[in-house]
Amino acid sequence: MRASRWRHEKGAVMSKGLIAILFDIDGTLITSGGAGTRAWALAFDEVYGTKLDISQLSDLGMTDGEVGSKGLESMLGHKPSNGELEKMLERHLHYLAKTIEESEGYRVLEGAEDLLISLIIKGHMLGLVSGNSEKGAHIKLKRANLNRFFSFGGFGSDSVDRNELTEVAISRAEIAFGGRIVPEQLLCVGDTARDVGAAHAAGIKCVGVASSKFSKQDLKDAGADYVIGSLKEGLPI
Ligand SMILES: [Mg+2]
Structure with a gap:
């Protein structure tokens, strides 16, 4: 619903560059090792x-x-x-x-922490978009001390529908930002076709990270706007 409102009004909004970046958790930032x-x-x-x-x-x-x-x-x-x-x-x-x-298999994925640090230094707001409940997301990131980077998010506890929880994340980004944010000022980062689909449903471009089960080709086929092998490569921004 929000995305269609934006689409109608898009022409009237001046782009102010990328404001916020939304990260998936499992397979993108960390792997929990099952x-x-x-x-x-x-x-x-x-x-x-x-x-x-x-x-x-x-x-x-x-x-x-x-x-x-x-x-x-x-x-x-x-x-x-x-x-x-x-x-x-x-x-x-x-x-x-x-x-x-x-979990013996728990690890932070390659390049994740360095990327988050560099994005914060550049002044971007960082958020989470995750099918985990909000508490579950925080539990998963706490072990690696990664919660400190994220000021908002949309979670599985907000909606069972990944598209809807992405909309919730955007609303919270606007609250944290203190003003309206249009889709062009947002970017999603995720490792699955579902991440790509949810980002696009909200009108947001998506970087596919082939750091888990989906290959670069899988993510391209799913429609990802950009594809990288790991977060170590940095984001195309
Ligand atoms: Mg994932």
Whole structure:
């Protein structure tokens, strides 16, 4: 809805250059080494007595709400109630703090911290766009002390729909900025086709980073406006 409003008014807005950059988390800034999947298994084990392997049911870039719903549906045989989903999301978060802390495969992806530092120095505002719940996002970034770079975000706890949570992130960017921001003043950075789709749905260009499961060609095919191999290459800005 916002994007269409912008499109109508775009001609009247003077470009002031790039203001804010929105980063995905998993596969873009960090890899948790499977900590998210293990947290889901522990949560399902506690509530239903089965260590459900959520990786068999979910795709990369899905929101926590989508992942929890799919898991519950496979477990219960029906669409979960809001209460059933809320409980699993809460239990998942509870275990995530532990699985992130203990994950041997956790690492910050190549070039991430140096890039964030350089973007802050250049005066850009940095935000998060993540299917993780807001608390889950902060848990995942805390271990590497990366939360300090981000002043706003849109999260899986804002909407189960990645397109919608991108709109939420943009609204919060405007609050943090203290004024209106048009799509040309924003840039998304992500590692999956879903990141590209959500950015484009909001009218924002997307840098695809081939640092996880998607190759450069996959991201090009998904419509990414720019493609880089890792954040070490820097952003095309
Ligand atoms: Mg990702």
